[in-house]
Amino acid sequence: LPWAQGSTGQIVxxxxxxxxxxxxxxxxxxxxxxxxxxxxxxxxxxxxDAKGRPTPGLAQNWxxxxxxxxxxxxxxNDAHFADGRRLTSEDALWSLQQIIDHQYQGxxxxxxxxxxxxxxxxxxxxxxxxxxxxxxTALSGRAGIVYDRRARVNYSTRSAGSGPYQVDDWQPGTxxxxxxxxxxxxxxxxxxxxxxxxxxxxxxxxxxxLDQGRLDAVVDMDPATAKQSGKAPTATPSxxxxxxxFNNEASSLLSDQHVREAVRYAVDRQALxxxxxxxxxxxxxxxxxxxxxxxxxxxxxxxxxxxxxxRNSYYAPSYYHGGLRLIYPQEFGNQVGDLISTQLKxxxxxxxxxxxxQAAFRDQVLNRHDYDMTLLVMDNDEIDRFAxxxxxxxxxxxxxxxxxxxxxxxxxQNTYAERLKDFARQVSDLSPxxxxxxxxxxxxxxxxxxxxxSSLVDRYLPLWNLRVQx
Numbered sequence: 001l002p003w004a005q006g007s008t009g010q011i012v013x014x015x016x017x018x019x020x021x022x023x024x025x026x027x028x029x030x031x032x033x034x035x036x037x038x039x040x041x042x043x044x045x046x047x048x049d050a051k052g053r054p055t056p057g058l059a060q061n062w063x064x065x066x067x068x069x070x071x072x073x074x075x076x077n078d079a080h081f082a083d084g085r086r087l088t089s090e091d092a093l094w095s096l097q098q099i100i101d102h103q104y105q106g107x108x109x110x111x112x113x114x115x116x117x118x119x120x121x122x123x124x125x126x127x128x129x130x131x132x133x134x135x136x137t138a139l140s141g142r143a144g145i146v147y148d149r150r151a152r153v154n155y156s157t158r159s160a161g162s163g164p165y166q167v168d169d170w171q172p173g174t175x176x177x178x179x180x181x182x183x184x185x186x187x188x189x190x191x192x193x194x195x196x197x198x199x200x201x202x203x204x205x206x207x208x209x210l211d212q213g214r215l216d217a218v219v220d221m222d223p224a225t226a227k228q229s230g231k232a233p234t235a236t237p238s239x240x241x242x243x244x245x246f247n248n249e250a251s252s253l254l255s256d257q258h259v260r261e262a263v264r265y266a267v268d269r270q271a272l273x274x275x276x277x278x279x280x281x282x283x284x285x286x287x288x289x290x291x292x293x294x295x296x297x298x299x300x301x302x303x304x305x306x307x308x309x310x311r312n313s314y315y316a317p318s319y320y321h322g323g324l325r326l327i328y329p330q331e332f333g334n335q336v337g338d339l340i341s342t343q344l345k346x347x348x349x350x351x352x353x354x355x356x357x358q359a360a361f362r363d364q365v366l367n368r369h370d371y372d373m374t375l376l377v378m379d380n381d382e383i384d385r386f387a388x389x390x391x392x393x394x395x396x397x398x399x400x401x402x403x404x405x406x407x408x409x410x411x412x413q414n415t416y417a418e419r420l421k422d423f424a425r426q427v428s429d430l431s432p433x434x435x436x437x438x439x440x441x442x443x444x445x446x447x448x449x450x451x452x453x454s455s456l457v458d459r460y461l462p463l464w465n466l467r468v469q470x
Contacts, residue, residue, distance in 0.1 A: 010468050011194045012449065015206050017220040017441075017458075018331050019173050019199035021358055024155040025145065026104040029366075031240065031377060031459040034141075035220075036176055036197055039188075040463050042161040044144035045073060045092065045124075046136050050455045051290050052239040052380070054136040058087065058146055058162070059124070068131030068411030069114075073124040076186060081148040082159070082166045084183040089118035095147045096126075106142030108388070109134070132408050133416035137381060164190040164464045174200050178463065188464040191451075195463050203228045216449045216468075220441035220458045223277035223333065233442035235279030237455045239290045239380045242272075242280075242332075244340070244373055244434040248395040252372050253324060258311050260431040263324070263373070264301035265308035266347045267340065273437035275335050281438045285428045288438035291380035292413065293420025300428040308347040323350035328375035329361040336375065366392060377439065379459070383420075386427050395432035 020033040025042055039047060047057035059073035079087035093116050099107050112135075115127040128135070138144065151160030159167035164184045169177040176197040180190040201209070203225040209215040210229075218225065218233075226233050244267065246254040254260050269282035281288070284299035301307075324344070326337060337353040344351050351373075356364065364370045369392070376392065378385070387404035389396035403426055407419040428435075441458045451465035 010192050012192045012216045012466055013196045015215050015218045016197050016199055017222055022156045023170055026155060029105060034459045035461050038460055039163060040165045040178060041159045041163045042145045043163045044140050046140040046144055048140045048460055054140045069128045071126040075122045077122060078185045079162055080183045080185055081162050082181050082183055087146060087162050088121040089124040091149050092124045092146045093118045094149045099143060109138035109143040130409055131411050133410050134408050164188050190464045192466045217445040217452055219443050223275055226277040226442050231444055233278060233444045235440040236443055236457050237290060238439040238441055238458050240377050240439040240458055241283060241288055242436045242439060243376045243378045244436055245376045245393050246433050247369060247372050248393055248432050254372050257431060258314055262308050262311035264431055264434045265304045266344050267434055268303045268343055269436045272336060272339060278442050279440040283435040283437055286383050286424045286435050287380050292417040293424055295421045298425055305347050312348050320350050323352040324372040325352050326373040327354045327365055327371040330355050330357055332375050386432050393432050
C-alpha cells in the first residue's frame with residue numbers, strides 16, 4: 001500500500017466538491033482554484049489564520065508607519081521557486097506590477113498603491129495614496145501572490161510557484177495531482193509526497209471509496225453525499241457566505257428597492273441553510289461571525305410573508321413579465337432553486353428558475369449580466385463589491401461608495417471594525433442582494449489522516465500539515 005512505503009511514497013487522496021475551471025490563478029476566479037493552490041503551490045506575502053486574519057507568510061514580519069501610508073515587509077531568506085531560484089523582493093515588486101498592469105485577480109485590492117520599492121533583496125516597501133486598513137488581509141489572497149518573473153509555463157495547466165507543492169498532473173474537471181517540491185526549503189515542508197484531488201463520483205461511490213480506503217478525506221461534502229454517508233461529518237466555519245445576488249441594473253425588475261425588499265422578506269434563509277446538510281447558519285446581514293465587522297444584532301428583513309406580500313401588492317402580475325429569472329450554477333443543486341421559487345410563489349412573486357453549468361453561468365451571469373437573481377459564494381471581504389458599480393450586482397450608489405472609502409481609510413483595526421459594521425448595516429438597508437447563510441463546509445477524514453484544517457476548507461486548504469499514521 002502507498003502509505004507503507006515511507007514518507008517519500010505517501011499519497012493522500014481527497015475528494016473535493018468543485019473542480020477549478022483553470023489552474024491559472026492569475027485570471028481564474030472562484031474558490032476552487034484557491035482551495036487547491038493557495039499556500040500549497042503559490043505563496044503570499046501574508047497568509048490567513050484559522051479565522052482569515054493575516055499572519056506572516058513570505059514576509060516574516062513588517063512595520064507600518066504611524067500615518068498608515070508606509071508598509072515595510074521583511075521577506076524570509078529561505079524562500080525559493082520550484083526551479084530552485086531564490087525568491088527576492090524584486091520578484092515581489094514585479095508581481096505587484098503584473099497584478100495591477102494586467103488586472104489579475106486581486107488587482108482591485110491594490111488600487112491605493114502609490115509607490116513600491118525594494119531597497120534590498122529581503123525588503124519590500126509599499127507606499128499608499130491613502131490608508132487602507134485591509135491591505136494586510138488583501139496580501140494574504142491573490143493580491144499578495146509572489147510570481148516567478150522568469151517562469152515560462154502555461155499557467156492554465158501547469159504551475160510555477162514557491163510553495164511546498166507543485167502541479168504534477170491536471171485532468172480538467174476530474175482530478176488534480178500535486179507533488180512535493182524538491183526545492184522548497186521553508187517552514188511548511190510537505191510531509192506527504194503526493195496529494196490527489198478528485199472531483200467526480202456519485203455520493204455512493206464517494207462513500208464506498210472512503211470506507212474502503214481509496215479516499216482519505218472528503219472536504220466540503222455536497223449535501224447528498226453527507227446524507228448518505230451514515231457518518232458524522234464535521235461542520236467547519238468559513239468566511240464564505242451564500243448570497244442571493246440581485247441585478248440592480250435599470251433594465252432589471254430588481255432595480256426597484258420595493259421588489260428587492262419583497263424578495264428578502266419572502267425568503268426563508270434558515271430553510272435554505274438546512275439544505276447544506278449540517279450546521280449552516282442563516283445570516284441577518286452581509287457578514288458572518290468571522291468578520292471583524294459582524295453585528296449579531298443585525299437581523300434585517302426576517303422571513304415574513306405578510307410583509308413580503310404587502311410590498312409585492314404595489315405591482316400587478318404583468319409587471320414581472322413571466323417571472324424573476326433566477327439563474328445559478330449547478331453546484332448548488334436543484335433543491336435550492338425549487339425552494340426559492342416556492343417561497344416567492346407563496347407571496348405572489350412569479351419566477352423562472354434555470355440551473356446551468358459553469359460555462360453557461362460565466363457567460364450569461366458574470367459576463368453578460370443577463371439575469372435578475374443568481375446565487376454566489378462571497379467571502380466576507382467581498383462586501384466591497386457593493387461599492388463597485390462594475391461588479392456582478394451592478395449596484396451604483398454614491399453614498400455607499402463614499403462610505404466604503406471611510407471604512408478602509410483608517411489606520412487602526414478597532415476603527416475599521418466599527419466602520420465596517422456600520423457599512424454592513426447601510427448596505428443591508430438598501431437590499432442590493434439577500435445574504436442567505438454562512439457556509440459551514442462538511443468534512444470527513446479517515447482515521448489514519450491527521451492535520452486536516454478545521455476552518456476555511458472551501459477556500460484555503462494547507463496540505464503541508466497533513467500526516468499519515470498507521
